[in-house]
Amino acid sequence: MTLRLLIVVSLLLIFPVALASLAWHWQWYWFPLLDLHEPPALLAYGLTLTVGKLGIGLTLLALSMLILHRWRRQPGQLLVFFFCLFAALGGAFVTKTVAKAYFKEPRPYVLWLVQQGKLADSTSFYANTETVREAQLAQSLVKVNDAQIPGWLKHHWQEEVNYSFPSGHSIAAMTIAGFFCLLLGYRRQPVWHMAAPAGWAVAVCYSRLLLGLNWPADILASSVLGLLFGGAGAWGFVVLDRRLAD
Numbered sequence: 001m002t003l004r005l006l007i008v009v010s011l012l013l014i015f016p017v018a019l020a021s022l023a024w025h026w027q028w029y030w031f032p033l034l035d036l037h038e039p040p041a042l043l044a045y046g047l048t049l050t051v052g053k054l055g056i057g058l059t060l061l062a063l064s065m066l067i068l069h070r071w072r073r074q075p076g077q078l079l080v081f082f083f084c085l086f087a088a089l090g091g092a093f094v095t096k097t098v099a100k101a102y103f104k105e106p107r108p109y110v111l112w113l114v115q116q117g118k119l120a121d122s123t124s125f126y127a128n129t130e131t132v133r134e135a136q137l138a139q140s141l142v143k144v145n146d147a148q149i150p151g152w153l154k155h156h157w158q159e160e161v162n163y164s165f166p167s168g169h170s171i172a173a174m175t176i177a178g179f180f181c182l183l184l185g186y187r188r189q190p191v192w193h194m195a196a197p198a199g200w201a202v203a204v205c206y207s208r209l210l211l212g213l214n215w216p217a218d219i220l221a222s223s224v225l226g227l228l229f230g231g232a233g234a235w236g237f238v239v240l241d242r243r244l245a246d
Contacts, residue, residue, distance in 0.1 A: 005185040010227060012181065012198035013174055017205050017223045020216040031108050031212035036150050044207035045152060051169045051204055056176075060085070063180045063197060071187070074244040081237055085179055088233025092175045092226060096168045105165035109157050109212035118143050126163070133161035153211060160213060167214040170205045170222035171229075177201035178230025186238055201226075 020030070034041045049055045068081065106122040113119040118140040125133060141154045181194040205223060208214040 005182065006231070008191065009178060009181045009185060009194065009198070009231075012194060013177055013201060013227055014220075014223050016202045017170075017220050020206065020209060021220055023216070030206075030209035030216070031112065034210050036153060037147075041150075041153075041210070044210045045156065047200075047204050047207040048156070048169055048211065048213075050200070051172050056172065059176065063176065067180055067183050067187075074241065076244060077241060080240045080244065084233045084237040084240070087236070088175050088179055088229045089172065091232070092171045092229040093168075095225060095229075096166055096171050096222075099166050100163040100168075103165045104163050105215070105218070107160070107164040107213055108215060112212060113137075113140055113144075116144070130161050134158050137161055156211070157213075164214050165218045166222040166225065167205070167208050167218040168222075169208055170201075170214065170219040171226045173201040173204040174223045174226025175230040175233070176226075178227040179233045180230075182231055182234035183237065186234070 023030075034044065050059050064081070064085075068078075071077075104126065106126065110119065110122050110125060114121055119125055119136075125136065128136065137158050141149070141157070144154070146154075177197045177200065180197045184194045184197075201223075205219040208219055209216065
């Protein structure tokens with residue numbers, strides 16, 4: 001791992017996400033920005049699903065096959081590889097969970113529903129357990145016309161009734177992208193190879209904004225944290241892989 005590689009990966013992952021905060025500073029509200037019944041909204045939803053319960057497994061499988069292709073084979077290499085990858089993701093998950101409980105930031109869609117008169121206020125909403133929130137949100141969304149918010153987004157909102165900061169999807173995507181981008185760079189692959197997972201992770205972050213699930217500060221903090229965890233995992237794998245090769 002070199003300083004130059006770390007700088008390149010940081011620019012690929014952090015800089016594009018930081019632009020969202022600048023747009024917010026200029027009062028560009030990310031939600032509701034899209035026409036939620038048009039293909040761009042469905043694309044954003046599809047990107048979010050790539051870090052969902054099923055999607056993240058398929059994403060990790062595809063990227064793992066890419067990075068391990070033609071890598072020198074060492075006994076125990078796969079075990080070390082997945083240990084480092086899942087240790088990075090585990091650290092990101094624990095950090096995200098603790099931070100959400102501490103900061104208690106309402107999600108954008110919750111405040112939007114309050115503004116629309118569909119929820120009383122965000123404080124009383126989050127005072128309930130997650131099970132009660134899901135039921136309360138379901139009742140509130142019945143009052144929202146499908147022409148305004150499509151059914152697929154209503155369903156997704158009901159699955160994400162926890163707090164907003166930091167973004168769990170964003171920190172997972174950035175941890176994965178940081179891990180694989182650094183390993184691709186370590187293998188001296190072209191920059192455009194790194195641009196593919198980096199572009200995917202950045203797109204996942206923006207999908208969270210456009211669907212009303214996170215704020216710009218959420219995805220920016222998640223990007224920094226994800227890069228740290230992904231970088232630690234990649235560094236750990238490189239060190240252990242070198243030892244296996246000796």
